[in-house]
Amino acid sequence: MSDLVGLFPYWAVIILMMTGLYIVIAQGNLVKKLIGLGIFQVSVFVLYIAIGVVDGATPPILSPGFNSYSNPLPSVLILTAIVVGVATLAVGLALAVRIRESFGTIEEEDLLPLTVPELPPEPEARP
Amino acid sequence: MIAQHAAVLVVVLPLLCAPLVALLRDARIAGAAVLIIAALDAALATLLLCQTLDGTVISYALGNWAPPIGIEYRIDLLAAAMACLLSYAATLVALFLPVSLRGTIAPGDQPRLFAAFLLCLAGLVGIVVTGDIFNVFVFLEISSLSTYVLIAMGAGADRRALTAAFDYLVLGATGATFFVIGIAFLYVVTGTLNMADLGERMATAPKRAVIVGSSFIFVGIALKAAMLPLHRWMPNAYAYAPAGIGTFLAMTATKVSIYLLIRMSDFVFDTPGEIGRVNFAALLPPIGLAMLVAGSVIAVTTKDLRRLLAYSSIANLGLMLVALGLGGIAGIAAALVNLFNHAIIKGGMFATTAAVLHRRGTTRMDALAGLSRDMPVAFGFLVLGGLALIGVPLTAGFVSKLLVVKLAFEQANWLVVGGVMLTSLITVAYVWRIVEAGMAAPAKTAPRHDLHPAFLLPVGLLGAATIGLGIWSEPMLTLAGRIAAQMIGGAP
Numbered sequence: 330m331s332d333l334v335g336l337f338p339y340w341a342v343i344i345l346m347m348t349g350l351y352i353v354i355a356q357g358n359l360v361k362k363l364i365g366l367g368i369f370q371v372s373v374f375v376l377y378i379a380i381g382v383v384d385g386a387t388p389p390i391l392s393p394g395f396n397s398y399s400n401p402l403p404s405v406l407i408l409t410a411i412v413v414g415v416a417t418l419a420v421g422l423a424l425a426v427r428i429r430e431s432f433g434t435i436e437e438e439d440l441l442p443l444t445v446p447e448l449p450p451e452p453e454a455r456p
Numbered sequence: 457m458i459a460q461h462a463a464v465l466v467v468v469l470p471l472l473c474a475p476l477v478a479l480l481r482d483a484r485i486a487g488a489a490v491l492i493i494a495a496l497d498a499a500l501a502t503l504l505l506c507q508t509l510d511g512t513v514i515s516y517a518l519g520n521w522a523p524p525i526g527i528e529y530r531i532d533l534l535a536a537a538m539a540c541l542l543s544y545a546a547t548l549v550a551l552f553l554p555v556s557l558r559g560t561i562a563p564g565d566q567p568r569l570f571a572a573f574l575l576c577l578a579g580l581v582g583i584v585v586t587g588d589i590f591n592v593f594v595f596l597e598i599s600s601l602s603t604y605v606l607i608a609m610g611a612g613a614d615r616r617a618l619t620a621a622f623d624y625l626v627l628g629a630t631g632a633t634f635f636v637i638g639i640a641f642l643y644v645v646t647g648t649l650n651m652a653d654l655g656e657r658m659a660t661a662p663k664r665a666v667i668v669g670s671s672f673i674f675v676g677i678a679l680k681a682a683m684l685p686l687h688r689w690m691p692n693a694y695a696y697a698p699a700g701i702g703t704f705l706a707m708t709a710t711k712v713s714i715y716l717l718i719r720m721s722d723f724v725f726d727t728p729g730e731i732g733r734v735n736f737a738a739l740l741p742p743i744g745l746a747m748l749v750a751g752s753v754i755a756v757t758t759k760d761l762r763r764l765l766a767y768s769s770i771a772n773l774g775l776m777l778v779a780l781g782l783g784g785i786a787g788i789a790a791a792l793v794n795l796f797n798h799a800i801i802k803g804g805m806f807a808t809t810a811a812v813l814h815r816r817g818t819t820r821m822d823a824l825a826g827l828s829r830d831m832p833v834a835f836g837f838l839v840l841g842g843l844a845l846i847g848v849p850l851t852a853g854f855v856s857k858l859l860v861v862k863l864a865f866e867q868a869n870w871l872v873v874g875g876v877m878l879t880s881l882i883t884v885a886y887v888w889r890i891v892e893a894g895m896a897a898p899a900k901t902a903p904r905h906d907l908h909p910a911f912l913l914p915v916g917l918l919g920a921a922t923i924g925l926g927i928w929s930e931p932m933l934t935l936a937g938r939i940a941a942q943m944i945g946g947a948p
Contacts, residue, residue, distance in 0.1 A: 346637075353626060366629055373636050380644050403643070406590055410636060413597045417629045420604050424622045427608070431615040444616045446695070446763060450818065452560075453611035453618065 338379035345372035357437035463516035471578035478571035486567035487554035498543035524650035530587030553700035620692035631679030641669030681713030694766035699810030740781030747774025752882035788940035804918030805841035826898025842887035852925035
């Protein structure tokens, strides 16, 4: 029981991680895939922030009367990972837009017959 | 001054120049700028190689914060040699990149493509020079994000580049996220991100967390290295990217992942006598053999030259993994010789393919008819590369295959010996397909119209190196041996 409560952030991480990964694999819609990827990455942000927490400690600001501080490094690291996540999402969405413009669809099952290697090359249609 | 800071300049130079190149208006000036920057970077990398050749390890503390608290750039012989490979590959590609883009990408878009190319170079070089594991992740993402953009730029010739880029984005981002999860586990039990420090503290860390962490890292790298069964993104990415970019990726991207595997083997792999480490080395020969056979067999059935070369790359990556898995100093040395030789052989073939694509507008096998008559020089270089892939004596490919077979022979690993021999036969089959397609009589005779001059230098140099390293293999073998000895003996 105490594991369930005490490790709550980690349970949340596992659930988010599996949800995200499942969406990435199971969804055929490219935008939904990116949403899944986003959830997957957010789970890692939560994981990092959770490992920086020290029980009963204060935020890492030096002041008299407090001598136990949380670890700020994981939070700093994850700032970088958040930026990376946003950039990935931006590039992914931009690609999804261009795929919609060229192929007229962002559903994987409709894209599959249009992208088989046997087809002759066709330049992208730019509006 | 420059010699002192070369360790960081080799990353900073392309990183800072990338946005400046993006601001340029004129595609020709931007193309020339990329060539100059890549060449300067190659000079810096050569300087690093000279400094580390005697076995010294350069430790550069960023912002003067002493490691392991601060971020450390740590350059040993392996990192310097890899930095050389990456920057020289970029320089050679930059020679013909502007020509190969002509007609498929609007001149106005080209400066931004060149900027992404420089960012990709900065990211890849960053991965090899840094000594900080979180830094590896950040550089991995810099190189990956720019690679997605570069591949998508192939849409000007073939819209399937967009879906290829998207597939790679989803898989690549998932792989990188696995890598960060692994870092989190290792950080929790060791409290450090410095790789050398991490290796030391891992020995006494709780075993289960280390196993979970290193497994996540292994899967993350496996995805980037196109390890079976996570290779799906790779053939499309190579086949639909703009031709010059495909050449650069074939020479560098997966090679850097193999580098990461070797680097991580410092602490991810099992070293006898130490606890708390996972033995991934045992996994590598079976995966490598499967890639070797599957890659070669699929290469025989493909209908496009670039796709054929991409599947052949999967087979060759398999060979590197097999060599790594055989273990020991000799195993790492064999893997490294394979890595460098394959980058040169495949780089030459992809560059020649780019030249063919530039003249013919397609690389479909059935459209190669008459190649031996219209483009005899290009055809000759393709055949030379093919012979090296088979492993014909007097080519670099012979040396790399011989090393692996010899090692497997000594270990009485007949499965590996048989697998390499068998795939050499299959390689003959797919190389023959290139020869057959090129010799076929064309529907109508075209005037002789060989390589554009821009391709001559890179293709010629890589072709010369393919033969040169086959005849005069001693320097490469010595270098690889010294790197491997430094990795195993000198590793903290």
